[in-house]
Amino acid sequence: MELKFTVQTKVQKPLKEVFEAVYDPKHLSGYFTTGGASGPLKEETEVVWKFADFPSEEGTTVSVREVVMNSKIVLEWDAHEGSYEGTKDLLSVGLYKTRVEMIFESLGQNSTLLRIRESGWRESQAALDGSYMNCQGWMNMSCCLKAYLEYGINLRKGFF
Numbered sequence: 001m002e003l004k005f006t007v008q009t010k011v012q013k014p015l016k017e018v019f020e021a022v023y024d025p026k027h028l029s030g031y032f033t034t035g036g037a038s039g040p041l042k043e044e045t046e047v048v049w050k051f052a053d054f055p056s057e058e059g060t061t062v063s064v065r066e067v068v069m070n071s072k073i074v075l076e077w078d079a080h081e082g083s084y085e086g087t088k089d090l091l092s093v094g095l096y097k098t099r100v101e102m103i104f105e106s107l108g109q110n111s112t113l114l115r116i117r118e119s120g121w122r123e124s125q126a127a128l129d130g131s132y133m134n135c136q137g138w139m140n141m142s143c144c145l146k147a148y149l150e151y152g153i154n155l156r157k158g159f160f
Contacts, residue, residue, distance in 0.1 A: 003127055004119035005135045009142035011112045013149045018112040019070045019104050021149055031148035031156055032141050035059070041075070043067040053160040063097075075100040080133065081126035096122070098134070114142055 011018050021027040025037035025047075035050030041064050048059040066074035076097040098120035105113040116138045121127035140159070147155035 001123060002119065003121035003123065003131045004117065005131060006115055006117045007135060007139045007142060008113060008115045009139075009146055010107065011114060011146050011149055012110060013112060014110055015070050015104055015106040015112045017149065018114060018145070021145055022073060022102060022104075022114075023067070027148075031144040031154050034154070034156055041067060041073050053156070065099075071104055073102040075102075079121055079127070079130065081121070081124070081130040083129045083133070096120070100138075114145070116142060 021031075023041045025033070025040055028037045028049075029035075033049040034052040035054075037050075038048040038059075039045065041047060041062075043064055043066055045064050047062045047064060049062055050059040060077060063076045064073070065076055066072065076099055079096050079098045098118055101115075101117045103115040103117070105115070107113050118131070118134055118138065121131050140156070144155040144159075147153050
């Protein structure tokens with residue numbers, strides 16, 4: 001069985017605005033990478049994402065594989081296997097990569113559907129646990145994006 005998932009969120013903002021909020025590090029840091037992002041998600045670059053709510057973390061390197069402006073962003077990053085019991089319980093980090101596809105679809109002048117798909121885990125219980133962690137994380141990210149764009153708030157603040 002292939003381990004993969006898709007989450008989706010409808011954001012009541014125009015497509016270009018939603019895409020820019022993910023692509024641009026200033027916006028992304030306002031609701032998700034609260035410790036900063038080292039640059040925009042330009043194709044064939046590596047960007048480091050940091051999270052202030054996990055201050056001991058050195059940051060996560062994200063390899064940007066494909067960008068179609070206002071349509072799609074494809075990333076690869078280190079697979080995490082394990083559970084939420086704490087980072088000490090992560091069984092493997094960085095032994096292989098998973099693939100993240102963000103698809104942006106206009107639903108009209110002021111509405112956008114964001115789909116986030118992640119795939120590429122090995123078939124094991126630890127990888128399944130890691131995929132569940134990431135599924136929750138991407139749903140959190142998309143809800144935080146919605147709150148940021150629609151209401152101007154950082155939903156992630158104090159979340160973890």
